[in-house]
Amino acid sequence: MQPCQKLFCVLWLNIFLLPGLLHAEEWSFSVWLDKQNIGTHQFSLQDQRLSSRASFKVKVLFINAYRYQHQADETWQGECLQSLQAHTEENKEITDVSGRLSNGQFVVSKNKSMQTLPACVMTFAYWNPKILQQSKLLNPQNAEYLDVTVADEGTQSLNVRGADMQTHQYRLTGRFQGKIKLNITLWYDEQQRWVGLKSITPEGYTITYKLI
Secondary structure, three states, X not given: OOOOOHHHHHHHHXXXXXXXXXXXXXXXXXXXXXOEEEEEEEEEEEOOEEEEEEEEEEEEOOEEEEEEEEEEEEEEEOOXXXXXXXXXXXXXXXXXXXXXXXXXXXXXXXXXXEEEEOOOOOEOOOOOHHHHHOOEEEOOOOOOEEEEEEEEEEEEEEEXXXXXXXXXXXXXXXXXXXXXXXXXEEEEOOOOOEEEEEEEOXXXXXXXXXXX
16 A cells, blocks of 8 residues: 555544544524514534524614523533533523533523433534424523424425525424424425524514524
């Protein structure tokens, strides 16, 4: 076997020793409430660590009527959540959620209350299409462990970054104690990459995520 050239060897070693660099992904969305641009939500995933940052402001007649700040940091092993730290400010209400895998259970605390969940838990990790196979998902904002149903709504054309593309559309419904809490439409491209989201709030407003 011929010895590899120096440059090729260096590249091969970088690929072998630093696989996390190849799996770094980012999603930046502009967020719309009906026809009003209210802010952004950004996700960054690298080495099984997810960072989520959202900032929304809703104005009514030029007055700030609603403010939302959310940050969450998650670590994963495969499809199972290992740890979670989330901080949310919704107007004047502050919610802190933390969770960690411990002794074969995922222990979650919200402010001062605690609950114990199964060992393998998933949040609403839209970036991972495996959530479409789940019957339970943890909401990192408020620690609700929701019953989830997913409907496959087939292929749809979606405008992504100014161009129409063929996508696959799913409807995800989340219930907590029998009450519908989440009504979300998700879009994935042909490689199952997350490219869009739409949510109908309990008040009937439409929130849309558009890739920047």
